[in-house]
Amino acid sequence: MTQAAPNDIADLASGKDHNQENFPVASWLLRPDARAPVMAYYRFARAADDIADNPDASAADKLRLLRHMRKGLTGVGAAEAMELAHVCRNRGISVVHAMELLDAFEQDCRQSRYEDWDGLIAYCRKSAMPVGRYVLDVHGETRDTWPANDALCAALQIINHLQDCGKDYRVMDRVYIPLPLLHAAGLDESALGGARADRALLDIIHLLTEKTQGLLRQSAGFAAQIRDRRLASEVAVIHALAQDLCTLLLTRDPLVGGVHHSKRRAGWLALGALGRYWLGQLRR
Structure with missing residues (x-):
């Protein structure tokens, strides 16, 4: 153009x-x-x-x-x-x-390449965490919620990177998977351009997914920290969707596609998350 x-x-x-x-x-x-x-x-x-x-x-x-x-x-x-x-x-x-x-x-x-997990988190500090912080400020929430917010937002960003790792490489020549992980497995960036991921690439994706699940564990109590219950409800839904996407990343090949929610699956996950959140509120 x-x-x-x-x-x-x-x-x-x-x-x-x-x-x-x-x-x-x-x-x-x-x-x-x-x-x-x-x-x-x-x-x-x-x-x-x-x-x-x-x-x-x-x-x-x-x-x-x-x-x-x-x-x-x-x-x-x-x-x-x-x-x-x-x-x-x-x-x-x-x-x-x-x-x-x-x-x-x-x-x-x-910058189109990253060297380690810390580099990814530093990127998320600018690309994802401010989004949640802004929403919290709109609702008048305190900064005590920021650590949980930051963990959840970083997880959402990395999930997106893993979902789209093939597309990012083919279309944008961007690789968010740390290069040393690829090189240690005997791979280079071109592995992301294939029709499907081989076992070594899947192992790397699974490793990063498991680290992302750690971020979700850090943010597990986020919704409970939020005073505005309607915002807390949305956060509970987002957390549940993120957890399920990690499960999909551990069982599906993102190069083939399909690591996304159908509307029906997302709906059921949302209803379940809302039910658990409000049941917890009633018990409190």
């Missing part, structure tokens, strides 16, 4: 919306007054994500467009960013959660 001008963000739009995400975004579980601010953040994040993930735009164009997003958070720039900045001003929320997210997308334009 023709290289995008700095203000042509719409030209890189993927058309994806919040109903197509892996996990609930501003679902009916949230208070009505919280949904609009959460959706403002989602529109901002979706626009920035579409820029960073566009396979045709150059890295230079992406970085210029992301700078245009950043300008909108503190002045005149991208409409999605200006909208979010307006919400943050009205709610007394810092725009740092949006700035940090842009840091992650800019990193995607500059």
Whole structure:
């Protein structure tokens, strides 16, 4: 495609919306007054994500467009960013959660390989944790909830990386699986471009999935820490969906596909999570 001008963000739009995400975004579980601010953040994040993930735009164009997003958070720039900045001003929320997210997308334009688990977590610190922190701020929750939030959000990000490891390599030439793990198994990045994963690659995916399950164990009490019960209900559902996706990653080949929930399976998992959460509330 023709290289995008700095203000042509719409030209890189993927058309994806919040109903197509892996996990609930501003679902009916949230208070009505919280949904609009959460959706403002989602529109901002979706626009920035579409820029960073566009396979045709150059890295230079992406970085210029992301700078245009950043300008909108503190002045005149991208409409999605200006909208979010307006919400943050009205709610007394810092725009740092949006700035940090842009840091992650800019990193995607500059870095396409990772060396270890700590590097992945450092990336998640910018790409995932600020999302949950913003939602918590919208609901007036305390920072005591941040450690559990950070563990859950990092888990969601890494699940996404593992689900899409083949696509990320083929389409974006990005490899989030730490390279030393591949090399130690006698593999290189090209293993991610195959029609299916061999045993050695599956073992690596399973190792990373098990480490992700550790993050989910760290965040197991997150919903119980949240004062807003409607937000806590959504968090309980997200945690259950993440746990099940880890189970799927341990039993299915992400290069073949199918490591995603059907609407029916997601619905049953959500109902089960809500039932367990509210039963726990009644017992308390």
